[in-house]
Amino acid sequence: MANKKIDIDPTEAKEAILGYCLKKGALAAGVADLQALERIAPAGHRPSDLMPRVKSVISLGVGGQTQGAWTLPAKAMSFFGSTEGRAYTIAYGLAFMIERQYLQRSVYCPPDIDPELGSRVPLQSLKLHAELAGIGARSLAGDILLHPDFGYMYFASVFTELELEPDKPMETNPCPAPSCTDMYKKTGQTPCMKFCPVQCLSGSIGEDGKQADMKYDMAACAEMTQQYETLATVMASAMNAETADEREVMLHRPENKTLWYKMSVGSGGLLAQCFECMRVCPIATRAPLADPILRAEAALGGGDE
């Protein structure tokens, strides 16, 4: 705890904090309702499990890749499609900013897995933070959060002992888009469901045009998005190979050599490298401010003029 006390206006502090996020490049930022987070997140994954005296959880989102990125082959996107690093950088800086400016303990929330639980359980759900902070709503695409203006974002969180007024979740959910509902009525699938390479998505849309249910085979999705899980299997297969030649081929075949490359360069492409559900999502790709071109056009006062 800080030895010196300063007067803090919580409203002004919140404005300054969210303003910092936007100034540093976030498209959206908000404060999640801590009590709701503590109630919804399961034991072991609540904010207070990481930071016992946490008073506020700040969530921020940065935009995805450029418009041009969506035109590239999936194998190219796999290396650079994610932009989460920018979100983490802003959150890291924000924690320092809050401590320096308000003398309240703050921490960048690690977005990583819980090391006691294998490779599929995160320490915290950044998705839940962002949803409760009102900067994203769950989609039919495996609950990836979408925003009506910014489409598909990457999120980061900061925990702080500074008390801030929480925001509310978004009033409406942009998913499904009208064109997706039309397609669902005709085929029983939305684009994200239809074009998933491992068919990990299913669900239904109600008569009211809202999501009725969302089914997500996360294990199948992991085969495309968590390539680091491949490493253990490849190594085990190589060690169990019947001959030295088999072992050599196993380790040197083209797709496995890629793994060694990705590891040696520390490539983010070892995780979250499949974008096929978002590539066909009209909200992710065509929301009014979804990419730098659209945002620039909006700033110039409309694209077609």
Place this chain on the structure above:
Amino acid sequence: MAETSFHRAYGVTEDMVSELGDEIFDLSHNHQTRIGDAVREMNWDAIEAGRVGMGLTDGEIAERLSLEVEQVTFIRTLVEGQRFHTGHYKRLYKLGGGKRYRPERDPDT
């Protein structure tokens, strides 16, 4: 898979993996079903009712199956590894640039 020293360290037998592996996998968040939009709507009854569908933690599964949490974690992660198909990833190499995945064109499905 035969029983290993790791199985013994967690008090897990191969029979336990065979009998409970699928159930633990299905109860975990490897398979998620969400009804409606409960969290966004802050509908507490629906949030509580939807917990099982969204996947249970290892602790919650352990309580349900009268196991130790570490046993559930060990079995779950073992099954996750066994079910992981390394061969599906190459499907991505043929996609993008105007090409979309079509199950009917995939010889593996």
